[in-house]
Amino acid sequence: MQTLSVNKRAAILSVLLLIFALGAWEVSVTRQEVGVALTEYEILMGLGQPRAAVPPPSDVMIRAWEQLSDPFYDNGPNDKGIGIQLAYSIQRVLTGFLLAAAMAIPLGFLIGMSPVAYKALNPFIQVLRPISPLAWMPLALFIIQDSQASAIFVIFICSVWPMLLNTAFGVAGVRADWVNVARTHELGSLRTALTVILPAAAPTILTGMRISIGIAWLVIVAAEMLVGGTGIGYYVWNEWNNLDLTSVIFSILMIGLVGMVLDAIFASLQRAVTYAE
Amino acid sequence: MSKPFLSVERLTQSFPDGAGGTLTVFENASFGIEKGEFVCILGHSGCGKSTIMNVLAGLAEPTSGVVKMDGMGVSGPSLDRGVVFQNYSLLPWLSALKNVTFGVKARYRDWSRDKVVDHATRYLAMVGLEGDVIHRKPSQLSGGMRQRVSIARAFANQPKLLLLDEPFGALDALTRGTIQEELLRVWSKTEQTVFMITHDIDEAILLADRILLMTNGPFARIAESVEITIPRPRVRTEIVEHPNYYAIRNHLVQFLGKRSKELAGRASDGASQSPAPVRIDLTAPAENPEPGPQTGPESGREPRAHLKAVHG
Numbered sequence A: 001m002q003t004l005s006v007n008k009r010a011a012i013l014s015v016l017l018l019i020f021a022l023g024a025w026e027v028s029v030t031r032q033e034v035g036v037a038l039t040e041y042e043i044l045m046g047l048g049q050p051r052a053a054v055p056p057p058s059d060v061m062i063r064a065w066e067q068l069s070d071p072f073y074d075n076g077p078n079d080k081g082i083g084i085q086l087a088y089s090i091q092r093v094l095t096g097f098l099l100a101a102a103m104a105i106p107l108g109f110l111i112g113m114s115p116v117a118y119k120a121l122n123p124f125i126q127v128l129r130p131i132s133p134l135a136w137m138p139l140a141l142f143i144i145q146d147s148q149a150s151a152i153f154v155i156f157i158c159s160v161w162p163m164l165l166n167t168a169f170g171v172a173g174v175r176a177d178w179v180n181v182a183r184t185h186e187l188g189s190l191r192t193a194l195t196v197i198l199p200a201a202a203p204t205i206l207t208g209m210r211i212s213i214g215i216a217w218l219v220i221v222a223a224e225m226l227v228g229g230t231g232i233g234y235y236v237w238n239e240w241n242n243l244d245l246t247s248v249i250f251s252i253l254m255i256g257l258v259g260m261v262l263d264a265i266f267a268s269l270q271r272a273v274t275y276a277e
Numbered sequence B: 001m002s003k004p005f006l007s008v009e010r011l012t013q014s015f016p017d018g019a020g021g022t023l024t025v026f027e028n029a030s031f032g033i034e035k036g037e038f039v040c041i042l043g044h045s046g047c048g049k050s051t052i053m054n055v056l057a058g059l060a061e062p063t064s065g066v067v068k069m070d071g072m073g074v075s076g077p078s079l080d081r082g083v084v085f086q087n088y089s090l091l092p093w094l095s096a097l098k099n100v101t102f103g104v105k106a107r108y109r110d111w112s113r114d115k116v117v118d119h120a121t122r123y124l125a126m127v128g129l130e131g132d133v134i135h136r137k138p139s140q141l142s143g144g145m146r147q148r149v150s151i152a153r154a155f156a157n158q159p160k161l162l163l164l165d166e167p168f169g170a171l172d173a174l175t176r177g178t179i180q181e182e183l184l185r186v187w188s189k190t191e192q193t194v195f196m197i198t199h200d201i202d203e204a205i206l207l208a209d210r211i212l213l214m215t216n217g218p219f220a221r222i223a224e225s226v227e228i229t230i231p232r233p234r235v236r237t238e239i240v241e242h243p244n245y246y247a248i249r250n251h252l253v254q255f256l257g258k259r260s261k262e263l264a265g266r267a268s269d270g271a272s273q274s275p276a277p278v279r280i281d282l283t284a285p286a287e288n289p290e291p292g293p294q295t296g297p298e299s300g301r302e303p304r305a306h307l308k309a310v311h312g
């Protein structure tokens, strides 16, 4: 018993923390409901009527059970299952992210391999990079005239920078000896790029991709709150307007879970291309 | 006299010295290497050995001068000139075998996969790497094994000229000894022309047909070309018994310890600088009676009859 592994001890501690946190939440919320009697003023003004109290975790769990047992139902624009909403968001994130990768990785190669290209493009990157992706939204809506495409554009613009800079950094940092190995074997530029520089820079490039997908998932929620229609961001906002806090909390948890899964996928890709020197 | 297989003619290399001037590493250096010859170049750190090798490899452009191989001018890197770098020359994301097939595939583009793998495996076996180890990544191999893989990769490509830049510099003495012998074995099987940089005198004597001695820089010169008059096959423990061994060794030690400094730092006045040939052979009859003061304790010794037929 005394010699439980670190992992087992950590797992036990995690479960205990979870039980404690949920217990504390449950207890504090129920007490609040008992303790808060409506004042005469509130009753008269109708303020207390659809009283939105923070729901206890047991309610959230029940909601989760309902939602997850039928995640893909579709009862019209304002009532879709959580699975459908998440699928919309993931699809937007992946579209914007892949478009960004298709541009950022080749461009990053160019910048990383050519000091001139780096110097020429650097001022633009420095100005564009710190702009909040949501600041592009009005301009995107005006130019693209389509809210869905604008959301994708916002994802594109926020995920392009980490991939661009990491690719450039990784490519510029490839050891001269490895490039010389390619040169002494008379490999052309394309083969050198694919068989030497790409694998050498892959860990750094994947770090950039992992950062990008994380940012994209953060940004999609906000973007969908703005453009509306579908997606997990819209869902959260819609449930807030319905004062359905149980669903709000449930969808917050789902956003966290999906973000974790996306990160885990890129972490495993990163592990697959990492090499020890 | 016909031109040697590799001929270096009036090679000059200068770099900006960072203070507005130029740093001339060497000037008008000329020397040749014969086909099948194993030549080592010895000199202090920073004298310009790697700079010469980079020019021979085609990885750097000289300020002036030409390098000709088989009568053709060398420009740019080529599969005809294989290089073994001191460090990091293995691609760490590929296994030992894949590092070798990487080279073989580049050299023999029309070979089938199986043929490439067979060829690579055979050369790895020649340097003593067989079985599971060849599927390990460089990070899972010892320093000695990694350098064996580099050597296998270079030899597997059967280049016309093999260039080695301090290939054993990072290895411990015992490992170095083993790999030197492996290198000799592979070399004797392949008749490869080799140009190798080293800072280890004993290594140079064991391996080389000829040692080029380089003075200190700037304006370094390849001052001498010392023939190693010890017959092959050579084994480390046996060559030290040879009467020429200490004579040659002392000559080299004297050069590196003293004369490399005395001869340093002179501009060439436009003259081509060829190394002076030096032949120290105590086993030869009378024509070489006074090997000079540097040849040390062995000078008076009776030559051994059975070692007389040295080197053609």
Ligand SMILES: Nc1ncnc2c1ncn2[C@@H]1O[C@H](COP(=O)(O)OP(=O)(O)O)[C@@H](O)[C@H]1O
Residues within 6 Å of the ligand: B015, B016, B025, B043, B044, B045, B046, B047, B048, B049, B050, B051, B052, B217
């Ligand atoms: N690309 C370069 N730019 C400037 N100086 C260089 C460059 N390459 C080598 N040098 C200088 O040339 C000299 C010889 O260097 P190197 O050939 O590496 O010496 P070695 O291999 O004999 O130790 C050194 O003084 C070094 O600083």
Ligand SMILES: [Mg+2]
Residues within 6 Å of the ligand: B049, B050, B051
């Ligand atoms: Mg060097």
